[in-house]
Amino acid sequence: MKISRIELNSEQFFETGDKYFLPHLSLDCVIFGFHDNQLKILLLQWKDTFEWCLPGGFIYKDENIDTAAARTLNSRTGLDQIHLQQFHTFGGLDRQRGKEDTKKIKNMKGNSWLLERFVTIGYWALVEFSKVVPSPDELSSDCRWWNIDEVPTLILDHNNILLKALHSLQQNLNDYPIGKELLPVKFTMPDLQSLYETILNKKLDRRNFQKKVLAMGILERLNERKLGGAHKAPFLYKFNAKKYQKAMRDGLRFGLS
Amino acid sequence: MKISRIELNSEQFFETGDKYFLPHLSLDCVIFGFHDNQLKILLLQWKDTFEWCLPGGFIYKDENIDTAAARTLNSRTGLDQIHLQQFHTFGGLDRQRGKEDTKKIKNMKGNSWLLERFVTIGYWALVEFSKVVPSPDELSSDCRWWNIDEVPTLILDHNNILLKALHSLQQNLNDYPIGKELLPVKFTMPDLQSLYETILNKKLDRRNFQKKVLAMGILERLNERKLGGAHKAPFLYKFNAKKYQKAMRDGLRFGLS
DNA sequence: TTATCATTGTTTAATACCAACACAATAAAG
DNA sequence: CTTTATTGTGTTGGTATTAAACAATGATAA
Numbered sequence: 001m002k003i004s005r006i007e008l009n010s011e012q013f014f015e016t017g018d019k020y021f022l023p024h025l026s027l028d029c030v031i032f033g034f035h036d037n038q039l040k041i042l043l044l045q046w047k048d049t050f051e052w053c054l055p056g057g058f059i060y061k062d063e064n065i066d067t068a069a070a071r072t073l074n075s076r077t078g079l080d081q082i083h084l085q086q087f088h089t090f091g092g093l094d095r096q097r098g099k100e101d102t103k104k105i106k107n108m109k110g111n112s113w114l115l116e117r118f119v120t121i122g123y124w125a126l127v128e129f130s131k132v133v134p135s136p137d138e139l140s141s142d143c144r145w146w147n148i149d150e151v152p153t154l155i156l157d158h159n160n161i162l163l164k165a166l167h168s169l170q171q172n173l174n175d176y177p178i179g180k181e182l183l184p185v186k187f188t189m190p191d192l193q194s195l196y197e198t199i200l201n202k203k204l205d206r207r208n209f210q211k212k213v214l215a216m217g218i219l220e221r222l223n224e225r226k227l228g229g230a231h232k233a234p235f236l237y238k239f240n241a242k243k244y245q246k247a248m249r250d251g252l253r254f255g256l257s
Numbered sequence: 258m259k260i261s262r263i264e265l266n267s268e269q270f271f272e273t274g275d276k277y278f279l280p281h282l283s284l285d286c287v288i289f290g291f292h293d294n295q296l297k298i299l300l301l302q303w304k305d306t307f308e309w310c311l312p313g314g315f316i317y318k319d320e321n322i323d324t325a326a327a328r329t330l331n332s333r334t335g336l337d338q339i340h341l342q343q344f345h346t347f348g349g350l351d352r353q354r355g356k357e358d359t360k361k362i363k364n365m366k367g368n369s370w371l372l373e374r375f376v377t378i379g380y381w382a383l384v385e386f387s388k389v390v391p392s393p394d395e396l397s398s399d400c401r402w403w404n405i406d407e408v409p410t411l412i413l414d415h416n417n418i419l420l421k422a423l424h425s426l427q428q429n430l431n432d433y434p435i436g437k438e439l440l441p442v443k444f445t446m447p448d449l450q451s452l453y454e455t456i457l458n459k460k461l462d463r464r465n466f467q468k469k470v471l472a473m474g475i476l477e478r479l480n481e482r483k484l485g486g487a488h489k490a491p492f493l494y495k496f497n498a499k500k501y502q503k504a505m506r507d508g509l510r511f512g513l514s
Numbered sequence: 515t516t517a518t519c520a521t522t523g524t525t526t527a528a529t530a531c532c533a534a535c536a537c538a539a540t541a542a543a544g
Numbered sequence: 545c546t547t548t549a550t551t552g553t554g555t556t557g558g559t560a561t562t563a564a565a566c567a568a569t570g571a572t573a574a
Binding site for chain 1: 280282322325344345378463
């Protein structure tokens with residue numbers, strides 16, 4: 001489905017955005033990628049204040065919130081058809097930009113709807129690093145990947161939102177498969193293990209890990225090895241799309257028997 | 258903390274509520290209780306349309322969303338200091354009351370802010386059945402418990418919200434202790450097992466269940482038995498408050514080793 | 515008063531599962 | 545060809561889970 005919406009310039013946006021968007025409500029996306037054995041997230045930098053923040057968005061008055069999240073993700077990455085996981089809604093009283101920002105931010109006046117208090121809906125997404133084309137929006141000067149453990153101080157409570165997203169992702173690992181979205185189509189067992197270790201932030205046993213993920217029944221081993229490394233060449237694997245999706249629906253763990 | 262807020266009558270509420278509350282945003286509480294071996298939830302009935310719905314509320318412009326949820330819970334049950342678990346935010350385009358409702362609902366006019374499209378934040382809570390004093394609000398004629406499997410058709414997407422809340426609660430059982438909020442102070446092992454079976458909607462093995470919950474290390478067996486039953490009198494237990502809270506914080510399960 | 519009943523409390527056995535370890539196979543580098 | 549670091553696979557011992565056996569007990573009814 002093609003999403004076509006009005007594009008506002010920053011002045012129009014600051015002054016009349018509340019004609020198009022739900023007031024007091026926003027969404028923020030924590031977009032995870034994986035590259036060079038490092039977990040990364042996509043951050044945006046404000047044009048005038050140079051502050052960093054999560055890529056966020058607003059919800060058109062006649063738009064589903066999940067659709068709005070997908071639209072936001074698409075705008076920053078160019079990607080489509082990505083699973084977005086809503087994980088928490090943040091509604092503290094501190095979620096409001098200060099009046100002093102109007103002095104710094106071009107075109108923003110003291111009565112802008114953006115200076116009101118906002119409740120924000122948090123989503124996270126897993127995307128394939130190499131497929132992303134980071135794109136700043138009208139209000140930002142830069143959009144780029146940051147290593148998860150080098151993220152700077154972000155505006156408002158965005159560092160807290162990131163923390164909660166990471167925690168939600170870690171919880172998710174126990175119940176749902178992961179990797180299809182973060183890895184290239186063909187990958188090795190060490191690649192997958194490294195991904196898990198990075199997200200969970202701990203070392204896993206190589207041999208038991210292999211047994212566990214194979215037991216999930218969502219992997220297919222190819223008759224190919226990844227050559228070029230300094231040592232024994234590991235097999236390449238790919239996900240079985242059907243079984244992967246089934247596991248995404250039904251989950252991998254089960255409760256008390 | 259005592260919450261003191263303006264009380265509006267229904268006419269004022271319909272006409273000027275948006276002066277006090279965040280527009281387009283609401284919250285809904287799925288309040289679980291347990292009685293006669295049945296899982297129950299608290300529902301509210303609209304005065305004029307006789308439709309049933311989840312007890313919901315709105316968020317004052319200078320109020321934290323979690324505080325608003327606690328206030329709503331308190332208004333319907335009289336209870337304080339209850340853990341409220343936010344589980345999902347619902348933002349479909351169908352979340353809007355029809356214009357025809359103005360004909361049925363007294364004092365509601367066609368331009369009421371309540372007829373706009375709403376995004377709602379879902380919370381669930383576990384409460385002790387016997388301590389609740391169900392109290393309708395200004396707009397509702399009835400407030401009472403319903404067995405979870407006898408819940409009628411609710412307004413908008415409230416049946417779906419309930420379903421998601423139940424699922425979230427079931428997931429929660431795997432990772433966090435439960436029961437302190439739903440059972441009286443002293444209870445038997447069969448009581449606790451019955452609670453788990455009801456929520457999970459499946460039978461559990463009596464002996465293994467006992468071992469499992471005792472292994473959690475949050476129960477204390479009293480030198481008392483529950484007499485009056487037709488057969489062997491079971492021991493009474495109570496929760497160790499400190500250990501229970503620790504388990505609530507840290508969880509009971511751990512991820513991949 | 516006593517046998518019966520249904521349920522509870524505890525123990526034990528069979529099974530599945532998992533962390534930890536051992537060792538052979540192998541691609542690249544020298 | 546030998547060395548090296550890593551990968552692929554198998555084994556082991558311990559732990560957790562499931563399942564079953566059996567004794568204990570409070571109420572009920574003969």
